Amino acid sequence: MVGYLFGLWAALTLNFLLPRLLPGDPLAALLDPDSAGYVYDSAVRESLEAYYGLDAPPVEQYLHYLAGLFTGDLGQSIRLKQPVAAVLGDHLPWTLLLTLTALGLASVIGIWSGAEAAWRRGSPMDKALTAAGVVIGNIPVFFTGMILLIIFGATLNWFPLSGGRTAFARYASAFDAVRDYAEHLFLPALTLTLALLSSKFLLVRGSMIGVLSEDFILVARAKGLPAGRIKHHHALRNALLPFVHHLAAHAGFALTGALFIEALFDYPGMGRLIFESVAARDYPVIQGAFVVVSVFVLSANRLADWLTMRLDPRIREG
Amino acid sequence: MSAPLLSVQNLRVSFASPDGNVRALDGVALELARGGALAVVGETGSGKTTLARALLGLHPAECVAGSIRLDGDELNRLDEPGWQRVRWRRIALAAQNAGTAFDPVYRAGEQIVEPLRLHLGLSETEAWQRARTLAEQTGLTERHLRAYPHQLSGGEKQRLMLAMALSCQPDLLVLDEPTSGQDMRSRAQMIALLRRLRAQSGLALLLISHDLAAAAALTEQTAVLYAGKVVEAGATRDLLTTPRHPYTWGLLNAYPNMTTTRDLSSIRGQMPDPARPPDGCRFHPRCNQAVDDCRRFEPPLERRGGRLVACHLGGVQTLLQADNLHKTFVTNGHAGPDSLIEAVRGVSLAVLAGEVVGVVGETGSGKTTLGRLLAGLLTPDAGAIYFEGQDIQAVNGAEGKNLRRRIQAIPQDPFESVDPLFTVRQIVRQPLDIQRIQGDRDALVRDALAAVGLPAEGGFLQRRPHELSGGQLQRVVIARALVLEPRLLVADEPVSMLDPSEGARLMNLLKRIQNERGMGMLLISHDLALVRKVADRILVMRGGAIIEQGLSSVVISRPQHDYTRALLLAAPSFNWFPDGSQGADESPDINNTGDQ
Numbered sequence: 077m078v079g080y081l082f083g084l085w086a087a088l089t090l091n092f093l094l095p096r097l098l099p100g101d102p103l104a105a106l107l108d109p110d111s112a113g114y115v116y117d118s119a120v121r122e123s124l125e126a127y128y129g130l131d132a133p134p135v136e137q138y139l140h141y142l143a144g145l146f147t148g149d150l151g152q153s154i155r156l157k158q159p160v161a162a163v164l165g166d167h168l169p170w171t172l173l174l175t176l177t178a179l180g181l182a183s184v185i186g187i188w189s190g191a192e193a194a195w196r197r198g199s200p201m202d203k204a205l206t207a208a209g210v211v212i213g214n215i216p217v218f219f220t221g222m223i224l225l226i227i228f229g230a231t232l233n234w235f236p237l238s239g240g241r242t243a244f245a246r247y248a249s250a251f252d253a254v255r256d257y258a259e260h261l262f263l264p265a266l267t268l269t270l271a272l273l274s275s276k277f278l279l280v281r282g283s284m285i286g287v288l289s290e291d292f293i294l295v296a297r298a299k300g301l302p303a304g305r306i307k308h309h310h311a312l313r314n315a316l317l318p319f320v321h322h323l324a325a326h327a328g329f330a331l332t333g334a335l336f337i338e339a340l341f342d343y344p345g346m347g348r349l350i351f352e353s354v355a356a357r358d359y360p361v362i363q364g365a366f367v368v369v370s371v372f373v374l375s376a377n378r379l380a381d382w383l384t385m386r387l388d389p390r391i392r393e394g
Numbered sequence: 395m396s397a398p399l400l401s402v403q404n405l406r407v408s409f410a411s412p413d414g415n416v417r418a419l420d421g422v423a424l425e426l427a428r429g430g431a432l433a434v435v436g437e438t439g440s441g442k443t444t445l446a447r448a449l450l451g452l453h454p455a456e457c458v459a460g461s462i463r464l465d466g467d468e469l470n471r472l473d474e475p476g477w478q479r480v481r482w483r484r485i486a487l488a489a490q491n492a493g494t495a496f497d498p499v500y501r502a503g504e505q506i507v508e509p510l511r512l513h514l515g516l517s518e519t520e521a522w523q524r525a526r527t528l529a530e531q532t533g534l535t536e537r538h539l540r541a542y543p544h545q546l547s548g549g550e551k552q553r554l555m556l557a558m559a560l561s562c563q564p565d566l567l568v569l570d571e572p573t574s575g576q577d578m579r580s581r582a583q584m585i586a587l588l589r590r591l592r593a594q595s596g597l598a599l600l601l602i603s604h605d606l607a608a609a610a611a612l613t614e615q616t617a618v619l620y621a622g623k624v625v626e627a628g629a630t631r632d633l634l635t636t637p638r639h640p641y642t643w644g645l646l647n648a649y650p651n652m653t654t655t656r657d658l659s660s661i662r663g664q665m666p667d668p669a670r671p672p673d674g675c676r677f678h679p680r681c682n683q684a685v686d687d688c689r690r691f692e693p694p695l696e697r698r699g700g701r702l703v704a705c706h707l708g709g710v711q712t713l714l715q716a717d718n719l720h721k722t723f724v725t726n727g728h729a730g731p732d733s734l735i736e737a738v739r740g741v742s743l744a745v746l747a748g749e750v751v752g753v754v755g756e757t758g759s760g761k762t763t764l765g766r767l768l769a770g771l772l773t774p775d776a777g778a779i780y781f782e783g784q785d786i787q788a789v790n791g792a793e794g795k796n797l798r799r800r801i802q803a804i805p806q807d808p809f810e811s812v813d814p815l816f817t818v819r820q821i822v823r824q825p826l827d828i829q830r831i832q833g834d835r836d837a838l839v840r841d842a843l844a845a846v847g848l849p850a851e852g853g854f855l856q857r858r859p860h861e862l863s864g865g866q867l868q869r870v871v872i873a874r875a876l877v878l879e880p881r882l883l884v885a886d887e888p889v890s891m892l893d894p895s896e897g898a899r900l901m902n903l904l905k906r907i908q909n910e911r912g913m914g915m916l917l918i919s920h921d922l923a924l925v926r927k928v929a930d931r932i933l934v935m936r937g938g939a940i941i942e943q944g945l946s947s948v949v950i951s952r953p954q955h956d957y958t959r960a961l962l963l964a965a966p967s968f969n970w971f972p973d974g975s976q977g978a979d980e981s982p983d984i985n986n987t988g989d990q
């Protein structure tokens with residue numbers, strides 16, 4: 077636990093230092109009437125001045141920054157003229173929805189297909205799945221997204237081309253609402269799922285093959301246990317241990333993937349927000365997004381450690 | 395006799411491998427009575443574990459052919475669900491490596507409960523209750539059941555494995571190396587536990603092991619497996635006291651030095667590659683007595699005197715046999731009761747093909763006279779000597795010459811046994827000339843010299859005895875004995891004239907040559923420490939008679955006679971330490987069959 081708090085602190089501190097250390101002093105430029113980045117809106121400028129407090133000594137700035145984080149004050153967006161926290165609050169749920177849906181789908185499909193392929197190792201099904209896994213794993217996300225968009229969005233017209241929901245829609249029922257959200261989510265989530273799937277499949281297949289050659293599997297068979305029980309209760313249960321670690325390491329990758337895919341599908345999540353903020357040099361938002369991403373990745377790791385501990389008695393003891 | 399519980403007929407298990415078809419088991423037949431116990435012994439790679447798994451249907455069906463009947467039911471035709479009903483309920487397996495036999499993520503108890511719930515339909519509480527009873531029977535407690543595998547010691551896991559195997563009260567328990575990797579104490583405990591369990595439950599045991607002592611303690615019947623075939627089977631007691639098949643014999647002689655990682659030291663060569671077993675008898679490349687038929691035809695497993703043996707010759711051959719030999723010398727040339735010395739009094743002995751027999755005794759025990767009698771250098775006053783079944787006194791002429799050439803003696807003092815004017819080449823070549831051996835005699839000389847680790851080039855060949863060291867000359871004399879390709883070497887104190895380290899090296903060499911060529915050897919010495927390192931069997935001589943004999947390991951570890959014990963204590967390089975090891979100031983170890 078201490079490790080994670082330290083990690084979080086390091087990420088937040090880095091976030092504090094980076095824009096201040098960048099060449100050309102971008103934060104100061106925002107307030108400098110002679111620079112290209114000068115913020116003309118005086119109300120915004122005042123809030124920026126208050127938030128960054130660039131005249132104060134660095135230690136004071138730092139403490140002020142940390143205090144702001146704890147109270148949810150992440151400053152004011154220059155571009156949107158809203159508090160950063162509110163901006164993030166608008167976009168983050170979309171990204172979480174996309175990322176977690178894809179991670180969940182990819183995990184379920186990856187575990188199931190990986191276990192089946194390993195169980196029937198060398199069968200045509202295993203060979204086909206493994207080949208497909210390798211191929212799909214090597215296609216760039218952007219390319220998959222485009223293809224899906226062209227086929228299912230533009231040509232077949234099955235799914236909306238962009239957005240997170242139908243603009244200005246009024247839903248007659250909760251079901252209609254869910255359906256509208258799901259239809260918009262489908263293609264981006266599918267793209268991301270495909271991007272995440274193959275490494276999960278290959279990992280589960282590999283570790284499952286390893287477990288299946290263990291002595292305790294032989295003993296389980298000798299005990300007369302039915303195939304399903306050996307496969308799931310014993311083999312897969314053990315094969316999941318490395319998977320959990322992989323999942324944590326993959327969370328960051330999934331999030332970055334999501335950001336690109338959002339841009340492609342014009343999905344209203346963090347991806348679009350970050351791109352637009354970068355274009356507009358909206359530093360408070362960029363910094364806020366960085367904090368959110370750090371927290372997400374660190375939480376994923378923390379969760380994985382907790383899960384491993386639940387799943388593996390050897391680690392629980394040690 | 396009632397129908398057997400288990401009857402295996404012509405069981406063949408083969409696996410496809412990149413090297414071709416590996417026949418792990420090739421026509422194995424076994425029978426086991428209800429409540430009986432059978433040991434299947436053999437080295438690593440003999441097919442033991444394959445057999446254990448085949449009995450539970452754990453190999454892919456297409457790999458297994460033949461018949462496995464349990465209580466009359468043919469198991470080898472069962473499909474997977476059919477096998478699932480047999481496993482654990484009727485045949486259970488206590489797997490090798492109990493250390494890795496448990497799923498690391500579940501408690502040990504859960505894994506014992508698992509088949510109970512599944513096969514016997516017990517409720518969770520009933521099953522745990524039963525698991526506790528089983529744990530008690532195997533000397534464990536509730537705490538062990540609640541533990542995860544990584545929290546248990548190797549011995550505890552082995553017991554839990556046993557508890558798990560017994561859970562559904564099977565008719566037959568297959569034990570795969572239950573004692574491997576354990577120290578002496580836990581091994582003894584495991585054996586005691588198994589004996590107790592068997593007595594309590596009347597369950598039949600099939601013990602798969604390389605541990606002959608475990609086989610002796612636990613079973614009534616034993617089958618010896620070699621390269622996928624049963625080579626000998628019979629009552630455990632008989633089989634382990636009088637092995638018939640050369641392989642069983644070697645296995646026994648290697649005991650207790652043999653472990654799963656170290657191969658037999660008293661049998662030359664290695665287990666054949668299972669993908670390419672040799673033609674004929676699979677043991678023939680390692681057999682000391684192989685004849686032409688052995689290379690061409692596979693010996694069937696035949697009943698020979700209450701025992702099943704697969705050998706064309708019916709088992710280990712006796713190379714040399716002496717019956718009731720007597721030899722009396724007359725001192726001072728005066729005949730009379732006072733001046734008669736009975737050097738050998740009624741000695742009977744046998745040397746098997748490829749066996750090293752040590753004769754140990756003090757000066758004056760008659761051992762040297764015995765050696766000279768057996769080497770044909772003296773004629774006994776009474777008694778008979780048979781070599782390869784022929785009475786050596788009865789044959790004469792060419793046949794006798796041929797026979798005598800197959801027994802060669804190595805004298806104690808090499809300087810006395812060679813003509814000081816001869817060169818090395820002449821010394822080694824002399825017997826070939828005398829016997830008028832056809833062929834390139836000089837080439838044979840060079841081969842013999844190379845075999846004893848001497849240079850075979852010009853310069854050395856021209857040296858004379860006084861230009862050689864004692865060790866070199868003794869090697870020359872050994873080479874002289876080897877040129878005639880003897881079947882039996884009689885070596886009387888062959889290294890006593892040499893310094894200890896040279897002596898040890900030479901003994902090493904002799905043992906290696908004997909082993910490679912599969913010769914028999916009679917090693918006569920006063921030095922029990924030396925003899926026990928090379929001899930398979932030891933005879934202790936005193937006052938012209940043999941007072942004790944047996945396998946080396948037995949004679950050394952449990953000497954019966956006070957005289958033997960005295961010899962043991964007197965042995966110069968033989969220091970007993972509390973842990974049974976030897977002193978550090980010892981001469982190089984002869985068992986270290988490394989080169990000189």
Ligand code: SF4
Binds near residue numbers: 639681684685706708
């Ligand atoms: S004598 Fe022949 S048949 Fe008998 S074990 Fe030796 S090689 Fe095999």
